[in-house]
Amino acid sequence: MSNYPPKHHQDSNKEHLIEVIKTYPLATLISVGNNQPFITHLPLILENDKLIGHIDIYNPQTPFLKDNRDVTVIFSGPQCYISPSVYSTTQLPTWNYIKVHLKGKVKAIESKSALKQSLITMTEFLEAPEHNYILEPDNPRMERNLDYIKMFEIDIVEWEGKFKLSQDKNPKDTKAARAHLIKTNQDSIKQFLDKVF
Template identity: 35%
Template sequence: MYIPKYFQVTNINEIIEFIERNSFATIVTTKKGKPIASHLPLGLHKHGEDYYLTGHMAYGNPQWRTFETCDDVLVIFQGPHGYISSSWYEHENVPTWNYQAVHVYGQASIVGEEELKQDLSELLEKYEKQRENPVLWDKLSPQLLESQLKGIVGFKIKVQEVQAAYKLSQNRNEEDYHNIIEKLQEEENLNSHPLAEAMKKIKNKGN
């Protein structure tokens, strides 16, 4: 990923927080030289000094079979993004697009049934525990779980390289920066408000 120096993020704790908050990812591999992708929720785990991404996909999805033949898997995590109008600047300039993205490169492998069950249990815990009537692993019938497990394949990706970019107008002057935040807050686009909050957050860190 091309990352100008203004936008590069290297703080591992910040990157981990971003991945956990934006865990619905795009996994890219190649099949006979052609890129293929799947869109899946992933978990992030640390074992010793190593980080792993974990997830599952349908057995009928041919992508999991490429894990054995691909040296590298690319996983893309994306945060809020949006159009930045040049009318929001103090001086004449061109419009742009702000975004947050993390690219993770690693080696993928298929996991066994017990490891898959553990990962699914943790996935349910993450997304269900705050709900009024959480449906956790131990509340589902063994018959249902057994039938569903037959239709999926679990995998893990050992993280080998991470690239992170937050393109959030850091190269603009103070007046333009605050004006962009205000204009984004006025927009009705679904991503505009989270994008404004992301800009506020990195500005506060800088101060």
């Protein structure tokens, strides 16, 4: 880990990072090809220190997700603005957030049977805990789409947790900032959806 962000905003506990990945699996996948960056947002599932994903064959990033190329992946947890009014002590405005940055090597998985099983496994994971839907192996819609999806895996070579949660404040203010983060995320989703839809 680098010296930025400050040590008290870094988390090297791998179990904490895994929990972020499992709870917020929609990732930002960044790679470089033809001297330009490519960015895609897609769910990635962690299996034995590898991230497994699927991408549309027409996505311009797809050709660069092979050959042991370098990629960066960002998982984003909750985040919000923290007003000085949240604290019991004099502070400046700030932003709290949880992020996990991973670097790795990507390779394409060409096996159709592996792709099919991976789609079933990912669906099972994302449907937990209720499992209201089961993607059956003989699902005709899945079969028709297998030619339009590429599977890839990423070997993780570097883990970095960025947990900026007012840890440098006194315990009362840290607790207040945490409560504000929870409330703001719950309220902001409703407010945003009410405005947009």
